[in-house]
Amino acid sequence: MSPEPATPHPVGTDPAGEQRRSLLAVATRTLAAAGIDSAAAEASLLLAHTLGVEPGRLILVDVVDSEMSRSFLDLVARRSAHTPLQHLTGRAHFGGVDLAVGPGVFIPRPETELLLEWAAPSLTAASVAVDLCSGSGALALGMAASARQLRVHAVENSASALEWLRRNVSEAGEAGERVAVHDADVTDRELPVRLGLHGAVDVVLTNPPYIPVTDELPADVEGHDPHEALFGGGDGMAVITPMIGVIADLLRDGGVVALEHDDSTAHAVIAAFAAEGAFADVTAHRDLAGRPRFVTARRTGR
Ligand SMILES: C[S@@+](CC[C@H](N)C(=O)[O-])C[C@H]1O[C@@H](n2cnc3c(N)ncnc32)[C@H](O)[C@@H]1O
Known part of the structure; x- marks a missing residue:
């Protein structure tokens, strides 16, 4: 009837x-x-x-x-x-992936999707990718969802962020099955060897904590996103500088990296890549608002 x-x-x-x-x-x-x-x-x-x-x-x-x-x-x-919208709905959408988020994990931002877009051509041919400072797993799951042959390693060291990360990976179905989560410090120079990934990685994407501690933050950010997700020491480079050596050791020759940074630190990030002596094509990129937002580079000369 x-x-x-x-x-x-x-x-x-x-x-x-x-x-x-x-x-x-x-x-x-x-x-x-x-x-x-x-x-x-x-x-x-x-x-x-x-x-x-x-x-x-x-x-x-x-x-x-x-x-x-x-x-x-x-x-x-x-x-x-000024409780973040995503804390009220419990969800964040990033790069075609739906993520659970809440207190204790950084809310993925739309500008970070630019790294995923930049990496898309490399990801179609890649076997292994790494997301350093993975938070909720936005970049790791975004990469896994965009390329079905890809294995992804997500590295994070905050206990609360790791809970959200593991939950998102376990709820991501087939793409999540290709993501390995590592509780580890991205500035540890032994990391590539300990993960069995020395010189083995095709693509590294990373959105590390990069805000200089002196900066004032909007109300939606202050007191909601975890402190360790936001601040990168006095100059915003405390995690980035040591992490660049780790990235050099992870990437195979010809492997590529995209690293998000504060809009005041493009020159410092380019200088840090140059100082490592292991990268070519070091390039600054702006976001849609025209602000310096991320640097890309290619591993060379191993
Ligand atoms: C800006 S958030 C980015 C999270 C995620 N990639 C995104 O874009 O949404 C930075 C993340 O790095 C983590 N982190 C900070 N220092 C770290 C370190 N030394 N080793 C591993 N993870 C770190 C923080 O806990 C936080 O989850």
């Missing part, structure tokens, strides 16, 4: 729609007043999350009961207090 057709609302009325629109209007005003960019888009995402639907299907929801309205407005209040 076919289901009863839905009773159409009289022309010009749509009670659930009106309620939805007024909830979204209140939320958008509240978020905008708190200084949240894209307030309308975030309001829709939070309402969709509350109702358990895809944002594009919000319009099909018939009922927003009072309990749901309260939950939604509670999320809006927390977002207005």
